[in-house]
Amino acid sequence: MNIPPPRPSPDTPTRRDVTMARLLIVSLLVLCACSSLRGQADSMARKGLLVEAAAIYDDLSRQNPNDGELVLVRDNLRLRALTRLLSDARRARVEGRDEDAEDSLLRFLNHRAEWNTKLDGGLESSLREEVAGTRRHLQKLVGAPAGKGHALTAEQALLRKQPLLAHPELSRVARDMEWLVLQSGKASCLRLRDTSTEDSPHWRELVFRYCGHWREYAPRPASAPELFGPPSWSGTVEGLDAAQQARLEARLTQAFESSAWFSPGGPARPEFKLGGRFVTERDSQAVALTAPWTESVPYTDHEDRTETIEEPYEAEEEYTDSDGKTKTRTVTKYTTHTHTYSVPVTRYRDVPRTFEYHALRLSQAHHLAVASAATLDARRSPFVLAMQDQLSESGHEHDVTFEKGKVRPSQPSFTPAETWLDAKVEALAASFSQQLATYWQESYCSTPSLTLDEAARCARAGAAVPAQVARVLSDILGADATQVPILFASP
Known part of the structure; x- marks a missing residue:
């Protein structure tokens, strides 16, 4: 005899009722969380933290892809943030604070690229004005030392601006500044080649590296007597096998050959x-x-x-x-x-x-x-x-x-x-490089009175040169005297 299952009373919840209740609770929790984040973002926007508020709305729009209002609010915040950044740049430019202006311009361009935001006519016009203002500033910052033949100084100023100049909106400015620096370096190379003398091997090495830096030719002198060829090693470290010993010697050799003491044609x-x-x-x-x-x-x-x-x-x-x-x-x-x-x-x-x-x-x-x-x-x-x-x-x-x-x-x-x-081994090689540079400076940078060749010899260490060295080199190199160690950063 089949006994039918008891029918639930009207007050007994069914499985469907329980499921619907759970879904309702989850929906309410999500709605509460969303409302809380929106309130936080709106509060940040009122305080002027537009980029941060836009980031919260961006997260909310990803979590709720069917809510078009979130996208609209996010895009509005992004546009307001870009407008604020460009306005800050224009204000700083007018007040003569070019560096602050370019910091704001860089943030503007970074966010615009990240958000892929289309600008309206007013923002496009302001952006063109800021690009022109940046060009004028770089003409002073980079073009002025380049015009004086201080190409290394101009290059360092240009390198500092690379994050800004990497944006396509400033590509023409970047090319023009790079051309100015390169032409200055080439012209300075020709001038420095005429100052080389046969009894100044270190100065001629400096000129060789300077010209090579600007893709120009200068004859490389014979190695100075203070320099060495590749090192040799005697003795072993107990406990290392042949391969480990070879790696140790090779890494230390590499460090030595990157130091001031090395020359490919070293006499010893x-x-x-x-x-x-x-x-x-x-x-x-x-x-x-x-x-x-x-x-x-x-x-x-x-x-x-x-x-x-x-x-x-x-x-x-x-x-x-x-x-x-x-x-x-x-x-x-x-x-x-x-x-x-x-x-x-x-x-x-x-x-x-x-x-x-x-x-x-x-x-x-x-x-x-x-x-x-x-x-x-x-x-x-x-x-x-x-x-x-x-x-x-x-x-x-x-x-x-x-x-x-x-x-x-x-x-x-x-x-x-x-x-x-x-x-x-890597740590030992790094210490080796540092101690070699220090040993070179102690050997050749401590003399109070230096000739041009002795000053160039000191600069081989690839570290900041002492004041007396900078004074001697500045008679010919001007402001580039303090930038000379860049030329010896690699062999």
Whole structure:
């Protein structure tokens, strides 16, 4: 016999009702979140934070692609933000604050490109005025030193403006400024070639690099006696295999050949004595570990309860019968009183516990000590390079699981020896480069009175030149004297 399922009463919610209710709750939460963010964005817009407000509306429009109003508000905020930025640029330009004007113009162009915003006629006109104002400013900032033959100074000013000039709206300005700088560099190269002398190898090297910087020819002089060819290495670092030793020597050789001490035609090869030790130590030890956890322990307590009791009693009461006579009768009444009693109850308390388990404590330590020395300046003590470093790591290995104590299987991961060694070799090469530059400056930049060739020799370090060097070089190079180290940034 098939018994049909009971039909739900009108008050019993169906599965469809529950689903619809959940969807309604989710929709209300989304609507509340959206309203809250819109309120935040509108508040930011009123405070003038238009770019930030537009970003919030952009997020909202992505989350609600069918809400066209969000897109309209976002686009309006973007246009207002662009108008504000361009207005700030125009105001700063009028007040003579060209750098501030170009900062605002750069932000305007960055946001316009990011948003792909189409400008109206008024903004297009203001943009053209700002481009013209930028051109006038760069004529002073870049064109003025270029016209004086200070091409390196002009180039550095132009490089500082590259983020702005990279925008297509200023491409013609960028090309014109680059042409001015290049022509200035070429003209200065021709002038400097006439000042070269046979007894000034360092000055002629500077001119060779200066002309090469502007794609012009100048003869390269023979190597000066202070310079060296590729270095040679003697000795080994204990613990390195042949490939690791070769990588170390190659990286240090590369650093030396990028220094002031190197010339491809150097008359001598410096011999660097190399020594040291590389070792990786590993250890394993059984250990007992503990993990704290909390256990909920039951216990019996007593609590008082109160109950109300109604007790019956008989009483006489008067009443009037149908004939109007007063009579008495016995009736049952009730009196109420409370009764307090104690009952046992089960409660729980948190008791701190410790979970004990066994694991292997694994440890690893990399140690590297490297020292190298060579005679680079016979007037001084040998050049010495030294580095010592180590990396110690440890962890526990086990396969124990105890969720209450947050204990899960563990397998420590250590830095591979090859990876750590490569990083240390790079650090050693960087230190080598820095110390070579310092050693060169100590050897050839400390003389109070310098000739032109000695000043050019000091500049080979590729670092900021001392004041006395800048004074000597400025007699010929002018403002470019402080920019000369750029020419020696690479071999």
